[in-house]
Amino acid sequence: MFRKVLIANRGEIAVRVMRTLREMDIRTVAVYSDADRTSLHVRMADEAEHVGPSASAESYLRIDRILDAARKHGVDAIHPGYGFLSENADFAAACEAAGIVFIGPSAESIRMMGSKTAARRTAVGAGAPVVPGTDRGGTAEEARAFARQHGYPVLLKAVAGGGGKGMRRVDGDADLESALRNASSEAERAFHDPEVYVEKLIERPRHIEIQLLGDRHGNMVHLGERECSIQRRHQKVIEECPSPLVALHPEMRQAMGEAAIRAARAAAYYNAGTVEFLVDQDRRFYFLEMNTRLQVEHPVTELVTGLDLVKLQVEIADGARLLFRQEDIAWRGSAIECRIYAEDPDNNFLPSPGKLTRLTRPSGPGIRLDGCVYDGWTVPMEYDPLLAKLAVWAATREEAVSRMIRALREYDVGGIRTNIGFFRQILEDPEFRAGNLHTGFIDEFLARNRTPQAPPELAAVAALAAALHASANSARPEPPRATGASRWLDTGRGDLLR
């Protein structure tokens, strides 16, 4: 087994990977940019190497610097996490060339599944159903022809795309050309590739994905589905296993699982991977894309199957065979995950980086928290706003929802704004509780919901708290004490909080 592994990532996923490596008795090597010197993944690692300035392009995306660090620290393998270089085939190839194991699929598999259109071709070849579309970019005329043949609305998507960049809905001929122009220039900016293709748009679709796991000896199993229909700006924010829809129609799990395995086998896939499907209102599913890496939302699968996906990734990369077959996989209970972001729901969900002044984490039965923050840490503005993933497990979905609401009520982050309160509103929504999910859920939710009305007595309590706080802070400063918190409070007590 590996003695030492470098994690080519930052934030919660670097921390999560290190936790499993530490449990496996494998030394961990962190890499960090200027902005991350005091980040948790650096503090937690056994070894650490600086790889450049704060901008990702100058640090976490620099293959050369990551490999230099790997050589300098003499690691046996590299775990890429998600994002950054995790789906970069050249990086995977460079690791192997350097004699360092890349913990993931082969470079070749990444190439076959990396671009959406290539992945579509592979999937079609493997007999997986796909949403009708032009497999590649083309002229406005070709796009119009397609749209007329299959009927509007259609969706424009960047060939190299992801995360909603370069995506446009078009409802008629009139808007097609301008939409193509905008989508393609956005794609150019985001991916340095203006190519855009056209797809039939599925109305109110669900996003349901299948987790795959394969070893390097040809064994592959699926670990069931995750429903990720709750998205904002095409970004998942809530994920669950099982999917409320699949729970009602168990045969879907097997059908989607087998389709996913066929597609992955066509790419000679191994290690962990995820095949994403769109599901229409008649429960027909369509291959969307494959993520050739660990997913952000993998914890819900771990909670329900009892497996440690990172441990399995490492063992597979080390050449181990899967010790279980498809029929050995068992799903118990229900798990939900919320992605806690540093963003301000009351200010149009704009980012909210900055210093944490207070942090109270939920705990107790059925709570799992994968985070990278600590009290006093300054959340950098250079990277994505994911602070933590709050996941819960319970015997039933109904109990899991109640547990998540309880956990969100316990969760307190001071100094910056987060979406914790927003999640509570969603989880209390009858439509969500009923499991009536689709990728447009949040837009409809925001349209139909007013901010909840507070019970009247709370206003009096709030006024009292504000008055005491303001007067405490307006008191003239006293000589410094051991810690400012207490100095601060004493000052307050000296005034009104006596």
Add this chain to the structure above:
Amino acid sequence: MFRKVLIANRGEIAVRVMRTLREMDIRTVAVYSDADRTSLHVRMADEAEHVGPSASAESYLRIDRILDAARKHGVDAIHPGYGFLSENADFAAACEAAGIVFIGPSAESIRMMGSKTAARRTAVGAGAPVVPGTDRGGTAEEARAFARQHGYPVLLKAVAGGGGKGMRRVDGDADLESALRNASSEAERAFHDPEVYVEKLIERPRHIEIQLLGDRHGNMVHLGERECSIQRRHQKVIEECPSPLVALHPEMRQAMGEAAIRAARAAAYYNAGTVEFLVDQDRRFYFLEMNTRLQVEHPVTELVTGLDLVKLQVEIADGARLLFRQEDIAWRGSAIECRIYAEDPDNNFLPSPGKLTRLTRPSGPGIRLDGCVYDGWTVPMEYDPLLAKLAVWAATREEAVSRMIRALREYDVGGIRTNIGFFRQILEDPEFRAGNLHTGFIDEFLARNRTPQAPPELAAVAALAAALHASANSARPEPPRATGASRWLDTGRGDLLR
């Protein structure tokens, strides 16, 4: 279902019960003493009532005040937690008399199982094996006669006892009388009852207990065992499910489970309860006692069975029938719990109450934390030193041990001393990893272990940290800043931490 429940307890168990009640949409009422005004259970509750000064005898043990609070807040039921009034038959009866549901067994069952000797008689009547002993207190002559008949060593135990109070090992006639005197006066002090009985002492026994659950309609199941052999001064500190011994001999679970159910049925028992057994080196088990309440260590059973024992207690108290039968209970994976105490292992495990100046909790996969502390809280000196219960789940015991060590390494409590580091030494011990447990384990461990030798480079790092810390704190204070923590650090930076 109940609308409002009062928790007649404090500390982690009050918090843990409230979490489930909140998930069940039941309003929670906390009671608190002077020392607990800012304790977490009061902060977390929907309602709170002061019930007296800090001394338990004047607050948490005052049946009249607890019931006054219950009436004043109009609660439907009372959850007693563990300790305090939880095994007080008069309290259970008083609740029922007041028309408030006691969430636990009947007063009659508590009486039958409350005193060790009465419980022994019930168990014997139900055909459960017991350690040979004098069922009741008696004269020194009777004690000597018993000891000679069954052979030394023997154990003296308080009839009303628990927690090792009034317990003495006697190895020969010579020591018997003085031991009786001391044990009995200690019992008098602890329980206002000097009665002491004699028992054959089982060498190197394991403590293995069975969790029971019964409804008020005569249905009863067992939820498997917990091994609690790791004890200090007769107090459990580490508990696991499954027991490493039972894992090797699965038939033991069924045999002990059935014996436990027979004993409980003999007391017409319902709600949650635990039957404790001693297991000798030939795997014979002997009924020890029954705890007629929720156990401190219930989380390990919850982690492995997927059940919420508090929720089931509440539903049963509300009259619900068990919705599962014995054959529906499934045990998955392995769970271990460590009891985190405010005590100083480097100072003879003496209590260490005081103010927390820093708190970093372990999290990530497979971690469950049930605590009652927060950063800045002052741990009161009036109550027991349990700060939190750290539990882990993993697919195998070996992985659970590695996970617990990882969690203990993440756990940091500043300002007071805890046994976190001591647990890490135990979990790294080969004998513990091998599952060779018995109730004398810790004494032997302390006898055979030196404090671990630090890698040489750590001394240099420690010296540097100490030097920087000392000089930072010796710097002359600067004008106050926003928060003292930052003021403090800035002062430091101004000096050496520039």
Add this chain to the structure above:
Amino acid sequence: MKLSLTIDGAEDHIEIVAPAPACRFCLGDGPERTAHVEAPEPGVYSILMDGRSYEARVEEARGGLVVVIDGYRFEIDVRDPRRWSRRTHGRRTDGVEDVTASMPGKVVRVLVGAGDAVEAGQGLVVVEAMKMQNEMKASRAGKVVAVPAKEGATVAAGEVLVTIE
């Protein structure tokens, strides 16, 4: 001690008759009420009133206070003659408009210079944080009189980027 309040826009006042922990107060012209108040953590207030337990979390934001109780959010300004004052953001009376950063971040593009004439809705400055770009626009037509924003500079939320008159 009397304090003037603005609670979610509504004017009110509160009198603290007795200080915490055993606090007595009157809100508006209402009756005197008692509450037991402790501050277990900085900015966190545990308030026991009428048998109920409340936890109020107070943050300073944009010149006032944001109080969150059990997920409900109140924007409260407290005006204390002794010190408390309310900062103003972009609200000016002199026909001059300050365009401020709506989020903390880095200035990635400055699209106008002093002296430029701008249309209502015209983009002025692009601020980026956490991989999201946010374009600050002119709320009305006018002439740029000052551009404190510099490309590459880090700005706080509410910081003035461009001034228009």
Add this chain to the structure above:
Amino acid sequence: MKLSLTIDGAEDHIEIVAPAPACRFCLGDGPERTAHVEAPEPGVYSILMDGRSYEARVEEARGGLVVVIDGYRFEIDVRDPRRWSRRTHGRRTDGVEDVTASMPGKVVRVLVGAGDAVEAGQGLVVVEAMKMQNEMKASRAGKVVAVPAKEGATVAAGEVLVTIE
């Protein structure tokens, strides 16, 4: 800047050549070493040295410092001419012995009075905390000259309870 140290009883000294974060130091007569040091939390030091990442947690205890790194515990006294001084507990040279509380708690029983003669090992004061009673004993025979401990009083660890000569 030079500081004298006692590390787990052994005398040593350290020179801080360059301050944190890019710290250079010499321990004892060893070579100069470099370490990158940050203090992410009060009393917590993140130290990167020779490619390794260490986290040192520093607590003040009994007149010195306790440094914990990855579960390993070091008792370190730092003597800084400018201020740092080491308190002494119960160690006195004048044939007088201070019996101190070995844990914080409440004095539940005072068993001796001023003027009493005591034997070595005789119980003097009982302190209780967290339901555990701890009896402070005389380490040698002598005469009680002072009994600062009062029944019902709360004492800190290390506080003098009885003085014997």
